[in-house]
Amino acid sequence: MTARCSVVPPYVLEALAASGDPRLQAHATATLDVDSALRRGRVSAETRAGDAVLPQLEPGTDAGPVRAVYDAETGTSLPGELVRSEGDPPTGDTAVTEAYDGLGATWQLWQEAYGRTSLDDHGLPLLATVHYGSDYDNAFWDGTQMVFGDGDGVVFLGFTRSVDVIGHELAHGVTQYTSGLNYQGQSGALNESVSDVFGVLVKQHLLGQSAQEADWLVGAELLGPGVDGVALRSMAAPGTAYDDPRLGTDPQPAHMSDYVDTAEDSGGVHINSGIPNKAFHDLAVALGGHAWEVAGQIWYDTVTGDIRADCDFATFAGLTVAAAAARHGEASPQEEAVRAAWEGVGITVGEGTPGDDAGDQAPESPAPGAPAPGPTPPADTEVEVFRTGGLAGLTRRRTVALHELPEPDTRAWQELLATDRLQQEAAAVGRDYPDAYCYGVRCTRPTLDVQVPEPVLTEELRALLERTLGGGTGGAAG
Structure with missing residues (x-):
């Protein structure tokens, strides 16, 4: 879907x-x-x-x-x-x-x-x-x-x-x-932020505005005349777009110190997008001129480059530094400006080769104790995913062939099924979770029939199961 x-x-x-x-x-x-x-x-x-x-x-x-x-x-x-x-x-x-x-x-x-x-x-x-x-x-x-x-x-x-x-x-x-950023948690917030970035760049490009001239507001024309607010979101000052008795108060943070850890809004995708939004705004204003030319090009190079769908903020920051270095040179003013913009929102990128530290997206070999990979199942493999919950019993169920999912999720399932990670997580449950929801996965190729309580799942794995159950993609809502 x-x-x-x-x-x-x-x-x-x-x-x-x-x-x-x-x-x-x-x-x-x-x-x-x-x-x-x-x-x-x-x-x-x-x-x-x-x-x-x-x-x-x-x-x-x-x-x-x-x-x-x-x-x-x-x-x-x-x-x-x-x-x-x-x-x-x-x-x-x-x-x-x-x-x-x-x-x-x-x-x-x-x-x-x-x-x-x-x-x-x-x-x-x-x-x-x-x-x-x-x-x-x-x-x-x-x-x-x-x-x-x-x-x-x-x-x-x-x-x-x-x-x-x-x-x-x-x-x-x-x-x-392009990147297919998963619509959950930090990757989902990046998905939203990328849309805010290029949305405001459409307006600035149309009007011929410089970064200094632009209002950096998303949806300024949408609010009625009696609303206490200026827009849906402010990239220049996240958290200040509105404060209205009917809309509530803009909840966006502008710094990692105020990051909102929530299960609502797909893990805060519209909320925490304020952090990378602020970084892009600060970069564009520091560079001056038209924001779509240098800052926008760096972001474009990043989202169309070697980026994984589960990219988090730190990884994305490292990739933007690498993109700036690739286009303008290491230790160039542009690269340093990108580093400074991320540091301004509480994310520090390492000083080694661009992309090291935060920019590295995956280790070359499994971490100690990680499930050893086996044969990769074919894309036509079918999995049945279900979610149960206490006295409510079975609440949702879906059977789907992996190739019917978005490509990032197809790959994620193939990687997951090539290991015994789900079996290990199910076996490692150290106590009962009588009131918790459980996710179950059944598959015949390879043979698999496990149930794992939701509290022991990583956010990444729970998000994959939830996207598969909901028929959604790792892509966006916005």
């Missing part, structure tokens, strides 16, 4: 659902219900039922994009009715115009700044649906297209209004086709 990434975090919608305003509560609750259904993988079964599948369009070229904008007419069947194709004149519908122009501005950044032809670098058509749902309080990338709600008209206005939001969501598509 492809990644589904929304711009409004669940904790914001939950605050609105508890705001005490009946209208806001109704719209936020309805949005949460839709988002929950989409995350559970119902998009292909339900939301595309009305119009079957997206049409097959010829790819764009480096000379221009191929865009198509559809109108859901407040329904939830995708893609909806085609209302504007590439080269067509404006329709008079503001949301259609904003979506069409935002797709174009995003394509221009990727092509003109980095020589990338659309999201996949092969001319992928850029598709969008407007007027999704009834006053739907979100916008999302579903792995194939953009979808925009009209907002509730009080706290959130139309979601096509912010070109940086359009750029943010489409950047999830670039991540999908």
